[in-house]
Amino acid sequence: xxxxxxxxxxxxxxxxxxxxxxxxxxxxxxxxxxxxxxxxxxxxxxxxxxxxxxxxxxxxxxxxxxxxxxxxxxxxxxxxxxxxxxxxxxxxxxx
Numbered sequence: 760x761x762x763x764x765x766x767x768x769x770x771x772x773x774x775x776x777x778x779x780x781x782x783x784x785x786x787x788x789x790x791x792x793x794x795x796x797x798x799x800x801x802x803x804x805x806x807x808x809x810x811x812x813x814x815x816x817x818x819x820x821x822x823x824x825x826x827x828x829x830x831x832x833x834x835x836x837x838x839x840x841x842x843x844x845x846x847x848x849x850x851x852x853x854x
Contacts, residue, residue, distance in 0.1 A: 760819045760854050762828070765811035767847035774812055777841065778802050781813055784837040788828070794820040795828055811849070825852065 768777060778800065785798035796818040803810045819825060828834060 763851040766813040772844040794824040
């Protein structure tokens with residue numbers, strides 16, 4: 760299963776720092792979770808109101824691993840640290 764998450768941040772947010780934080784967290788999750796594979800993080804090259812700023816793509820071994828990934832302390836810490844600057848989030852999952 761592939762899990763996509765698209766994040767939109769408030770104007771003035773340090774997107775360099777956000778991108779680095781997201782990349783680091785997903786690298787740590789890749790090392791910590793045997794069911795999570797090949798996390799990829801992308802940053803939009805064009806700033807538009809309708810564009811997300813950051814997109815993460817994560818491969819999981821199955822649907823049953825989505826909740827353990829979402830509730831992992833590393834993921835929760837990142838989400839908590841970014842929540843004040845986050846103004847939009849969309850996720851999408853497919854097999």
